[in-house]
Amino acid sequence: MRFGLILISLLLVAATPELENPDYWFDAQKKDGREMSGIAMLGKEMIVVADEPDDHFLFKVVRKKKDGRFKLEPMLDLAKLSGWSAVVEAMKMTLGVPEKHRRLDLEGIAACPGVVYLANERTRQVLVVEELKRIKVAPIDFLAGFPELFAGEANAGFEGIAADCAGDVLYVAKEREPRKILKVDIKTWKLLDAFDVKPSDRAGQKVIHPFTGDGLLDIGPDFADLYFDGGFLYALERNTFEVAKIDPVKKEVVARVSYYKTEKPLYESHEPFGLAEKLWMNSGDLWIGLDNNGSPTTHRAGKERKYEGEGGAFLIFKRPSGF
Numbered sequence: 001m002r003f004g005l006i007l008i009s010l011l012l013v014a015a016t017p018e019l020e021n022p023d024y025w026f027d028a029q030k031k032d033g034r035e036m037s038g039i040a041m042l043g044k045e046m047i048v049v050a051d052e053p054d055d056h057f058l059f060k061v062v063r064k065k066k067d068g069r070f071k072l073e074p075m076l077d078l079a080k081l082s083g084w085s086a087v088v089e090a091m092k093m094t095l096g097v098p099e100k101h102r103r104l105d106l107e108g109i110a111a112c113p114g115v116v117y118l119a120n121e122r123t124r125q126v127l128v129v130e131e132l133k134r135i136k137v138a139p140i141d142f143l144a145g146f147p148e149l150f151a152g153e154a155n156a157g158f159e160g161i162a163a164d165c166a167g168d169v170l171y172v173a174k175e176r177e178p179r180k181i182l183k184v185d186i187k188t189w190k191l192l193d194a195f196d197v198k199p200s201d202r203a204g205q206k207v208i209h210p211f212t213g214d215g216l217l218d219i220g221p222d223f224a225d226l227y228f229d230g231g232f233l234y235a236l237e238r239n240t241f242e243v244a245k246i247d248p249v250k251k252e253v254v255a256r257v258s259y260y261k262t263e264k265p266l267y268e269s270h271e272p273f274g275l276a277e278k279l280w281m282n283s284g285d286l287w288i289g290l291d292n293n294g295s296p297t298t299h300r301a302g303k304e305r306k307y308e309g310e311g312g313a314f315l316i317f318k319r320p321s322g323f
Contacts, residue, residue, distance in 0.1 A: 016200065016258040017244055018287065023316040026297075028069040030309025034059065035291045036072070038109040038225065039278040042116065047075060048278065048289070049106035049118065056104055058116070058129075068305075070314070071124040078127075081135040087127060090137045094123040096150030107158060107277070108173070108225060112165035116270065119158040119172060124149050126161065126172060126184070139189050142182060147168075152177025162226035162233060171233055171248070173223035179222070181233070183248070195251045196221075202240035207272045219272055225279040234281065236288070238274040243286070244323055255323055259288055262315055267295040274303070278314075286319040 001233025027033045035051040036059075041047070046061040050072075056079045059072040061246035078084060094102045101122040108119030116129040117138075126138040142149045150157075152175075159175035169192075170184040183193040206216040224238035232254070241260035244253045256316040261277070269275060269292070291314045302308040 003258045010240050014204075016256045016316050017320065018261055019317040019320070020257045020262070021318070022259075022262055024068055024307075025063070025316065026068060026305070026307045026309070027311025027313065028064055028071045030307075030311050031125055031294070033311045034072050034122070034313050035108045035293070036289055037291060038119070039279045039280045039287065040109045040111040041280070042111045044279075045075070047109065047111075047116075048072065049109045051105055051107055051121070051277075051291075055106065056105050058109075066106045068135040068307075076129075076132055078129070081129065082133060083135045083197070087135055087137055088167075090125070091120070091123050094125070095264055096124065096143055097122055097154045101154040105155070105157075107175075108161035108227075110161045110163040110170070112163050112224075117161050117170060118252075121157040121159060121175075124157045124174075126170065133317040138184075140184055140191060142191055145191040146174075146180065147183060148178060148180070149174070159223055159277075160225035160236065162228040164228045171224050171226050171228060173226065173235065176222040177218060179221055179223050181246075183234070187249045197235075197244065197246055197251060197253050200237060200240045200244070200256060202242070202243055203237075208268045210272060217272065224277050226275075226280045227281055229281055234279060236276055236279040238276045241274050241276070241280065243288070257286075257315070257320060257323060259315060260316075261290075263290065265298060265302045266290070266313065268298050269293065269295040281319055284319055286317045286323075288315045289313070290315065 036048045036052040038049045057074045058076040060075040091102050092207040104120040107121040110117045126167045129135050156177045168186040171254045172182040174180040174267035203221040205219045222239045225236040227234040233248045235244045242256050245255040275290045277291045280287040
């Protein structure tokens with residue numbers, strides 16, 4: 001009996017701490033809303049990108065009074081910036097993916113004073129918006145240090161980006177197959193490193209295929225977004241419903257938190273994978289954004305959150321002390 005109690009205690013200690021009691025913001029546009037895929041602060045504006053085919057806008061998040069709703073308003077049309085035609089041509093010249101995938105598919109955004117960095121998933125490119133007037137493709141030779149750049153499906157590419165503005169470093173996340181964090185020197189556009197960190201114990205599980213019922217589907221590790229703060233890199237691990245705090249020098253996870261119990265009851269999604277695609281923090285809050293992929297909210301969410309529809313959501317948690 002004593003051994004059993006010790007084992008249970010160890011399991012409790014090892015469990016990922018669960019984030020609780022968030023504020024919920026739901027998209028006021030309950031149908032046909034934008035599928036938000038990245039979030040950043042630009043001055044006082046919270047901005048997002050969306051991953052619909054060729055969606056070439058930056059949107060600002062506008063809170064609708066205090067009713068727990070928000071709406072997205074177009075803030076900047078990238079197609080109207082100087083350099084846009086060269087960006088389009090550069091996408092067309094990407095030889096690592098089939099021609100139909102050589103297009104805009106924005107999945108991540110980060111901002112520093114005067115500049116916005118965008119992660120284009122399918123073509124594995126970083127776009128640079130300068131002073132909200134000019135746009136270009138960053139001349140980064142990712143293949144030189146990471147030959148698996150185009151491994152996996154077309155939509156297994158860049159899924160998040162974070163900027164260490166003071167250190168002139170970008171971190172770009174390749175989502176999966178394999179997942180990887182790519183470290184780039186902003187001044188020289190040189191790829192400095194390509195690394196992974198130890199996945200959560202939740203990764204590697206196998207579940208019945210939700211659509212066919214045949215065989216087992218592997219829940220592999222992934223990265224869905226990145227955020228940099230206070231010398232640490234934070235990674236949104238969508239498949240395991242966690243956020244990892246990473247020491248980018250030692251390339252080690254120093255802490256993890258879970259949001260599984262909050263996300264799972266919200267949408268009628270039959271996929272075993274999570275829906276989170278956006279991560280942002282300040283000193284007091286930790287924001288996780290959900291792309292519901294067209295799934296409606298659950299009956300439970302309708303009753304408890306007074307929201308029924310197919311809009312995305314933000315979960316705004318209190319940031320744990322020391323995280």
